[in-house]
Structures are given as C-alpha cells and as structure tokens.
Amino acid sequence: MLGRKSAGAAQVQPTAPVPARTIRFTTPVVETPGIFILTGWLWRFLRALMLLPAQFPVAVSALGASIAAYHFGGWISLAVLWSVVDVVLLVWWRRWPRSFREVVALRALATWRRLWVYRRHWQPVLVVSGLAESYLERQYLPQIRGVSCSAWADRVRVRIVAGTSPADFEKRVTELAHGFGAPSCRIEVRGPRDVVLEFPRYDTLADPIDALPIPEVPDLAALPVGICEDGEPWLLRLHGTHVLTVGVTGAGKGSVLWSAIRAMSSAITAGIAEVWAIDPKRMELSYGLALFAHYAADAETAVALLEAAVAAMQERAERYAGRQRVHVPTVRDPFTVVVLDEVAFLTAYHPDRDIRRRAENAIATLTSQGRSVGFCVLAALQDPRKEVLNLRNLFPDKIALRLDEASQVDMVLGEGARDRGANAHLIDPELPGVGFVKLEGSPVPVRVRAAFVSDADIDHMTAEAAPTGVEG
Numbered sequence: 001m002l003g004r005k006s007a008g009a010a011q012v013q014p015t016a017p018v019p020a021r022t023i024r025f026t027t028p029v030v031e032t033p034g035i036f037i038l039t040g041w042l043w044r045f046l047r048a049l050m051l052l053p054a055q056f057p058v059a060v061s062a063l064g065a066s067i068a069a070y071h072f073g074g075w076i077s078l079a080v081l082w083s084v085v086d087v088v089l090l091v092w093w094r095r096w097p098r099s100f101r102e103v104v105a106l107r108a109l110a111t112w113r114r115l116w117v118y119r120r121h122w123q124p125v126l127v128v129s130g131l132a133e134s135y136l137e138r139q140y141l142p143q144i145r146g147v148s149c150s151a152w153a154d155r156v157r158v159r160i161v162a163g164t165s166p167a168d169f170e171k172r173v174t175e176l177a178h179g180f181g182a183p184s185c186r187i188e189v190r191g192p193r194d195v196v197l198e199f200p201r202y203d204t205l206a207d208p209i210d211a212l213p214i215p216e217v218p219d220l221a222a223l224p225v226g227i228c229e230d231g232e233p234w235l236l237r238l239h240g241t242h243v244l245t246v247g248v249t250g251a252g253k254g255s256v257l258w259s260a261i262r263a264m265s266s267a268i269t270a271g272i273a274e275v276w277a278i279d280p281k282r283m284e285l286s287y288g289l290a291l292f293a294h295y296a297a298d299a300e301t302a303v304a305l306l307e308a309a310v311a312a313m314q315e316r317a318e319r320y321a322g323r324q325r326v327h328v329p330t331v332r333d334p335f336t337v338v339v340l341d342e343v344a345f346l347t348a349y350h351p352d353r354d355i356r357r358r359a360e361n362a363i364a365t366l367t368s369q370g371r372s373v374g375f376c377v378l379a380a381l382q383d384p385r386k387e388v389l390n391l392r393n394l395f396p397d398k399i400a401l402r403l404d405e406a407s408q409v410d411m412v413l414g415e416g417a418r419d420r421g422a423n424a425h426l427i428d429p430e431l432p433g434v435g436f437v438k439l440e441g442s443p444v445p446v447r448v449r450a451a452f453v454s455d456a457d458i459d460h461m462t463a464e465a466a467p468t469g470v471e472g
C-alpha cells in the first residue's frame with residue numbers, strides 16, 4: 001500500500017501548473033555556439049592589447065625598445081641599453097630625488113598596486129561587499145579609471161555604475177578597507193559617476209609629534225597645531241570662528257588646546273592676543289598660568305570670567321558699531337581666546353542650576369556674537385550629546401578625537417562624516433591626539449594628529465612669554 005502513488009496526502013508535483021495558469025510562457029534556452037564565445041574572447045584580448053600602450057605607455061615603450069635592441073644588436077645591445085637606462089635613473093634619483101619619486105617611483109608603484117591589489121581583488125571585493133549591480137541577469141561592476149599613489153596612500157578613481165550613488169560606497173568604507181588590506185578608506189566625490197577611493201598604505205600618524213616650532217608672526221586664522229595624514233601641517237583657524245574639541249578621556253584634548261596656545265604665544269608676548277582660561281580639572285591649564293590674562297578653576301569664578309568676557313565683547317562691539325566691521329588684533333583690542341576645558345562641567349554637571357544657566361548664557365552670547373569683534377571660544381568636551389552641550393552647533397569648527405560611539409561622529413562633524421570615513425570611534429586608544437577635522441572648502445574629513453606639548457615645552461613658553469599678570 002505504501003508503494004502506491006495514491007498513498008497518504010495528495011502529492012503535488014512542484015512543477016505542476018497552477019490551475020488558474022494552465023499555460024506558462026518561459027524564455028527558451030538557446031545554447032551559444034562555441035565560435036561566438038571564442039570570437040568574443042579574441043575580441044577582448046585584441047582590444048586589451050590595443051589599449052595597452054595608452055594604459056601603460058612606459059612599460060610598453062621599455063618592452064618595445066628592449067625587443068628592438070635585441071633584434072638589431074643581440075644581447076650586448078640589450079645589456080648596453082639597460083645599463084644606460086639604469087645609470088640615467090640612478091643619476092636622476094641622486095640629483096633630483098623629489099621629481100624621481102613623483103615621476104618614476106610613485107608611478108611604478110601605482111602600476112603595481114593597480115594590477116596586483118586593485119585589479120586582482122576588484123571583482124570579489126565589490127561583489128561580496130554588495131557594490132556590484134545586477135540587471136537582466138547581467139552583473140555590472142564599477143570600473144577602475146586609474147590608480148595613483150602619494151607617499152602614503154593609494155587613490156583609486158572609479159566610474160560608478162549608472163543608477164547607483166556615491167553614498168553606496170560611503171556605506172561600505174569598512175568592507176572596502178578590509179577587502180583591499182588598507183587601514184581605512186575615504187571617499188571623495190569628484191563629479192557625476194566619478195568618485196575617488198583613498199586607501200592609506202600605512203599610518204603616517206602612528207608616531208607622536210613633538211611640539212611644533214612657534215611661529216614668530218602667527219597667522220591667527222591658520223595656526224600650526226599638528227600634522228595631517230598626508231604630511232601637510234594641520235592649520236587651525238581661531239580668529240573669526242569658535243572651535244569645539246570632542247574626545248573621550250585620554251583622547252588628547254589637552255594637546256589640541258596647548259598646541260593652539262603655543263602657536264599663538266608670540267602674539268601673546270606682543271600683547272595682540274590673550275588667553276582667558278577656565279580649568280575645572282585644575283590639571284590641564286594651571287601649568288601655564290603665566291601665559292593667561294585671566295584664569296579660573298572653580299565654578300563661581302569661571303562663570304564670572306565668562307560674564308566678564310561677554311561684557312568686554314559687548315563694549316568692543318559698541319565701539320566698533322558703525323565704524324569698523326572687521327577686527328584687527330592690536331594691543332588695545334587684542335584677539336581674545338576663551339579656553340574652556342571640559343565645558344560640560346559648567347553647562348551640565350554642576351549641581352547649581354543658576355551656575356549652569358549663567359554659564360550657558362555667557363557661552364551662547366560669546367559664540368553667537370564674538371567672532372567679528374575678535375573673541376573666540378576654544379572649548380573641550382568629553383561627551384557630545386545634546387543633553388550635555390546643546391550649544392554645540394554654535395561652534396562652527398569641530399574636532400573629533402577618539403569617541404565612544406559611532407553615532408557621536410556625525411554629532412560632532414556633521415551628517416555624513418562617518419560615511420565619508422571619519423571613524424573617530426575606531427581610533428586606537430594608543431594614539432592620543434589623533435582625530436578628524438573638516439578643513440575649509442572640503443566636506444571630506446581629514447585625519448590629523450595634534451602635536452604633543454610637554455610640561456618642559458610649557459615651562460619654556462612661560463619663560464619666553466612676558467607674563468601679562470593673571471587675574472581671577
């Protein structure tokens with residue numbers, strides 16, 4: 001009985017037509033004749049061969065010249081040719097190392113990286129990370145348009161698939177970085193369907209940076225405070241803006257504050273800039289007391305200091321009204337930087353509500369009105385959430401050092417910063433002073449490291465700078 005077809009429940013053949021659709025139309029499968037496949041392969045091979053001189057002009061010329069030398073003069077002329085080339089390259093390298101590096105070494109490296117790293121792994125990495133698109137059973141991959149190398153990073157220019165957006169890449173920076181064996185990946189949009197993926201080859205900021213030399217005539221709108229990932233100086237604008245530095249405890253906020261103070265210390269000595277310092281922890285700024293025009297540590301004096309700054313700012317604004325629209329630092333009207341370490345101590349953590357309210361009012365007034373009359377607030381903060389500092393948007397410039405959570409990156413640097421590669425939550429705790437900033441004119445966050453100003457450097461600065469006399 002069990003052997004009978006009718007045993008048990010009615011069996012339905014998986015391919016049986018649904019009663020309502022007795023006729024099903026399907027696309028017939030036609031086998032492609034082998035000759036078409038072979039012709040396709042041959043065409044692709046010939047096309048690649050024809051494009052080779054345009055893609056690799058130097059390699060193709062070298063190969064052509066070598067074949068010609070061998071053909072006309074045998075091994076000897078080939079050896080002579082290569083010896084001459086080697087000598088020329090050697091002289092070039094010794095005499096003009098910079099141009100040799102840019103024209104020969106980095107280009108050769110780019111060719112190698114393009115073939116060995118990106119072309120070889122392109123399809124698997126993009127397919128697995130979900131960046132290959134399918135349409136009518138065909139797969140479309142973004143195309144590599146070119147690879148260039150700088151001293152520290154590879155830049156892969158990519159033509160993205162029509163119908164996709166750079167945001168798809170921005171969401172997969174981690175997959176791309178791991179896929180191509182890079183410590184990180186950043187995205188730069190150059191135009192329609194034109195993006196650049198930047199893969200650092202090694203961490204240029206792994207070693208601490210000693211305190212930078214003090215500029216004799218500091219540009220208060222571009223103070224050298226550290227180094228960018230590409231080796232360029234990190235220039236911090238203070239004049240005409242306000243800066244908020246955010247990072248967990250031990251992230252190196254102190255080195256940003258001190259590097260900025262150090263960079264403007266000759267202006268402090270000249271009397272055209274002054275620092276008003278608030279130091280609730282009493283550990284960070286107290287060491288350089290002699291450099292500050294005013295200093296406060298406890299809440300009551302800190303709020304009084306902030307209110308005095310507001311009064312000074314308003315007095316200056318009144319004098320300037322109708323006469324002057326731009327502040328030029330002078331001994332009479334120095335550029336005034338209010339340095340506020342752990343701003344949340346006054347705005348969120350202090351038990352006295354009145355202190356919190358007065359501090360918030362004063363900071364809001366300074367940050368909303370102080371820019372044009374030469375007042376700047378340079379603040380440090382551990383926790384960027386709104387409950388802790390709801391004034392954070394009054395700071396036009398922000399620095400994200402190591403953060404606790406991924407969601408905090410966009411809170412500090414603005415929406416989309418994390419997608420563009422500002423992984424401040426992944427910064428190694430062994431790298432204090434490393435962070436991300438947005439530089440003027442570019443939405444792409446840049447990785448930077450602040451220089452470390454040691455106690456000895458601060459001693460030296462206080463000895464050099466004529467003390468202006470600290471007041472409470």
Ligand SMILES: Nc1ncnc2c1ncn2[C@@H]1O[C@H](COP(=O)(O)OP(=O)(O)OP(=O)(O)O)[C@@H](O)[C@H]1O
Nearest residue numbers: 208248249250251252253254255432433450451452
């Ligand atoms: N730029 C830097 N380069 C190298 N080491 C640094 C740098 N900045 C800070 N450090 C080291 O990290 C330690 C912690 O730095 P710092 O006190 O500035 O952190 P912080 O963010 O101000 O922390 P907290 O909020 O707890 O005060 C310092 O004692 C110093 O040894």
